[in-house]
Amino acid sequence: MNILILLAACAGLLALRFVPKMNILGWLVGWWAATFVFLRWGINPPLPTSIQGMFLAILTLALLAYISANSVHFRFVLDRAVAFATEKKYTVALAVTLVLLPCLVALRVYFDITEGPAPPLSSRTIHPPPPVSIEVAGRMIDLVNDDNPYRALETEDPAAFAEHVANGRRVYYENCVYCHGDDMAGDGLFAHGYDPIPANFQDATTIAMLQEGYIFWRIAKGGPGLPSESTPWLSAMPAWENFLTEEEMWDVTLFLYDFTGHRPRAREDHGGGGDGH
């Protein structure tokens, strides 16, 4: 989202308030233009043009509904339209409109045809609900009831806890840094080669809103362990049970939280997400 554009669009609408003798037609045009500007330039990464068109169509319908809900507004708009179509002083403007609009439509069609189609987009659920339990190296792990076995050390034995975090740090920089990045922002050396891109752990929408059991599941089973709505075969996230011991995987989970300063989501408010994108 480009805040500057959003502000500019709002400021434009605000400025309309101070235009003397502003009529409803002016407002309609203002709203439409502001929305267009925002959709077109205000959003990053840009929306596909088909989606932009859809939003604008919805807005147009809403504006039509708005004017027809009030008979004074409706009369006024209708009168102006009729005047434009019939009165002598508008003849030139009318002729220009009659020529220009079809030309614009034709131009649009030209671009649509010559640009060629865009590759299909795939959407995925980023945080699907986790399984109830998983098997790692022959041992069942209950993701609903088991906690990170070393989390309790944080208060009980800080020195032992620090050792686990240090081990997690080793694991991270030996294995994860290439994708998730040295500062855990999902921008490692190889990140540009993968789509979906590696998760950004600094961001509030990843580990900060997940439980440690969920993180453990994702680390142990990786991309291939995801359910089908999460495009398991596109994810580059490795299944770390092939490389790491269970303890190493819990330790690196501790380190993810320690390094970013996030706290795992408490276990009482059960659930692992379900927010799709």
Added chain:
Amino acid sequence: MEGETVIRNKTDIAIRLAACRARRAVGRFSRSGFLSCVLAACLGVAGLPLAAWAQPAPDLGSDEQREAGRSLYMDKCAQCHGDAGQGDGVAAPFMRPMPRDFTAGVYKVRTTPSGQLPTDDDLARVIRDGMPYTGMPPWPQLSDDEIRNLVYYLKTFNADFSGPYGVPDLVEIPDPPSFSEASAERGRAVYEENQCFDCHGMAGRGDGPSAPTLQEQWGNHIRPADLTKRWTFIGGATRQDIYRTFTTGLDGSPMPSYSITPIEDSWALVDYVYSLSQDEPDYATAATARYAADPVDPAQGRAAFGAARGAYFPVVGQVIEPGRSFMPGVDGVEVKARYNADEIAILLAWNDMSAETTGENAPDMAVPPIEQVVRDTVASVWSDAVAIQFPQELAPEGLPYFLFGDAGQPVDLWFADLASGAGRSYVGRGSGNLIAGETAPSVHATYEDGEWTAVFAMPRDERFAEGAFVPIAFSVWDGFNDERGNRRGITGWYYLYIAPSERPSPVMPMLRAGGLTLLALLCIVGLMRFRRRTPVSA
């Protein structure tokens, strides 16, 4: 008054003079007068060891600043650069070039003469901007103060920073004249005169005859930069950066420092290097296969595919399944394609420091999970190789696993071992499960000036229907890097668009859309006028 330091190594007089000019030019550092410049230069010529007189004290920061730098360092840098700054952090074995050993006091990106320490600003810059396409990340999220504290702390690792060499000379980096094609053209001669091609190759692709033998001061092999990809330059890609790179050299690496006079020749060389590449890699998401009626002859190579640049996809290390490749030898592949009624041909081109055409390679070769690549010979055991991958069927559930498919959805693999040059095909159901396929692609591969070009041709089956977006992925093996089997460079899934052979003319649809709009408008206006004329009462 400014003291002059002992000449530590191959600093030459031209740079020295430039340094004096720089001291006057750069306001912040202009403590010296013209006289001391002349004096210093004269003494420099005489080669006299100079006593440091009235030495300006190096800026080492306060205890608090160094302490703040230390705690930041332990949090963000020690995992690579080591707790004691010796470049031996836990990640070090997986990175080439290795994380820097700060106790050596040798730095690559400097505005100071070769052999001297960098300035504080040099260090701050390299921390902020990082060194692209190496393990050294950029740190834009750190504030200027934090970076300064880090610099003060890094300087504690090597005693020279606090000694007489702690205030290095400066090399002036003048404002560049504007780029011109003529100057770039002349720069080619300068490039050849100075034998840059010995390492960087005739076309600048990093494939010079010395390239396989180069070593960093710390003992690992290092590849010469690929000058056709300036976005990978560790010291920045602007023309001033390039000027600085060859004027001050990259200490610790084999990249020497040059003083190229007259200055116009320096800028000509800059322009030549600059003209070899575009600004950005422009990574694509789809390649396009165009229709051409004549039969495909792979032996024609590039000539059969038109002059335009193909789609360029990033290649990264396979670090997902055992047999990981942390330092892939290839970082991108260019793809072009064409088809006719019964054949499809795909051209892959990628830059490779050297062609390994002895030995053998295959996608299913076993690789030990941990393997230290120690190279004491430049002869290769494994040959270069390349593969294209397609889903065997386009299923609505989505794509097969991008690493050679999965049990549910197999992939077709078109493979070429560039030692024999013969094509093979495989059906992949995961990287542990590859079986030979039925039809082998016909392949023609050539290596020239640091670039491999491989053309694959196959019968065109129904997957490649006109207008289809066919998922496609690539693997590249660099034999020099001991890559084979799972140790390789990979891409994720991209698309191959089969552009329809008949481009529908846009005229009819345009006329139709425009005409309909006009008709609708005329109807509305006509209706209104008609109603206006016949008086309505309502």
